Amino acid sequence: MFDPSAYGRAIADVYDDVYGTTIPETSTDAAVDRLEELAEGGPVLEFGIGTGRLALPLVARGLVVAGVEGSAEMTRRLRAKPGGDRVPVTPGDFATTRVEGEFGLVVLAINTIFALPSQDAQVACFRNAAAHLRPGGRFVVEAWVPDPGAFRDGTALRLLTLSEERVLVEAARLSAAEQMMYTTKVNLTSDGLRLLPANHRYAWPAELDLMGRLAGMEREHRWADWNGSPYTDDSRSHVSVYRSPSGRP
Numbered sequence: 001m002f003d004p005s006a007y008g009r010a011i012a013d014v015y016d017d018v019y020g021t022t023i024p025e026t027s028t029d030a031a032v033d034r035l036e037e038l039a040e041g042g043p044v045l046e047f048g049i050g051t052g053r054l055a056l057p058l059v060a061r062g063l064v065v066a067g068v069e070g071s072a073e074m075t076r077r078l079r080a081k082p083g084g085d086r087v088p089v090t091p092g093d094f095a096t097t098r099v100e101g102e103f104g105l106v107v108l109a110i111n112t113i114f115a116l117p118s119q120d121a122q123v124a125c126f127r128n129a130a131a132h133l134r135p136g137g138r139f140v141v142e143a144w145v146p147d148p149g150a151f152r153d154g155t156a157l158r159l160l161t162l163s164e165e166r167v168l169v170e171a172a173r174l175s176a177a178e179q180m181m182y183t184t185k186v187n188l189t190s191d192g193l194r195l196l197p198a199n200h201r202y203a204w205p206a207e208l209d210l211m212g213r214l215a216g217m218e219r220e221h222r223w224a225d226w227n228g229s230p231y232t233d234d235s236r237s238h239v240s241v242y243r244s245p246s247g248r249p
């Protein structure tokens with residue numbers, strides 16, 4: 001049984017620290033710049049809004065931002081930050097949860113589309129995003145490009161962070177038949193060791209494009225990153241922008 005609160009419950013107290021070491025500030029700044037541009041005045045709805053890494057800087061720039069979030073622990077962290085009380089968060093699964101209003105932009109960042117456990121759930125998520133868009137509104141998805149070649153005998157170990165304060169390693173198991181990647185990050189600091197599990201039902205960009213079409217949207221852009229670098233044979237992640245021509249598929 002899929003539990004949309006599980007990931008956040010396990011990571012909320014260390015989320016900002018851990019992602020602070022794996023996502024450079026320059027990348028978050030570039031994402032905020034790009035989202036502000038794509039929102040064309042907003043309002044913005046973020047699926048899996050988390051602790052507000054993207055939402056709070058967007059609010060600081062004057063945009064109205066709302067969120068859907070599965071984890072009460074992540075929402076509490078957002079609420080505790082300056083400006084966090086200005087972001088309405090609807091609890092629930094972003095594949096199906098509806099929020100009042102029409103939005104210029106719906107955002108789903110950092111591979112979180114893959115947190116949904118099946119193709120059906122991901123298709124539902126695209127449809128849910130489209131249903132929130134005003135005419136011409138955009139749905140932005142940031143995700144990695146699956147790389148089964150990085151696995152040996154179905155497993156892989158990646159060093160994500162190495163400093164004098166932290167060692168962050170990710171152990172992963174691939175099921176190519178199920179299109180699933182089962183991961184546990186091992187976060188080692190002077191406070192001790194934490195295991196951070198996350199499972200991903202991964203999809204190639206072309207499958208996401210089809211989900212966009214099923215939801216009545218067309219892809220407008222695909223970049224390799226938030227700076228708008230060209231998406232190429234070597235790209236290991238992508239930022240894809242889907243647009244609803246009519247706003248209502």
Ligand SMILES: C[S@@+](CC[C@H](N)C(=O)[O-])C[C@H]1O[C@@H](n2cnc3c(N)ncnc32)[C@H](O)[C@@H]1O
Pocket residue numbers: 004005007008009046047048049050051052053054068069070071074092093094095109110112115116
């Ligand atoms: C990797 S974090 C990203 C948080 C934030 N968007 C950011 O960019 O820092 C993923 C967030 O999505 C939430 N989440 C995962 N699956 C969800 C689901 N099906 N419905 C609602 N929230 C979900 C998690 O609780 C977590 O807060």
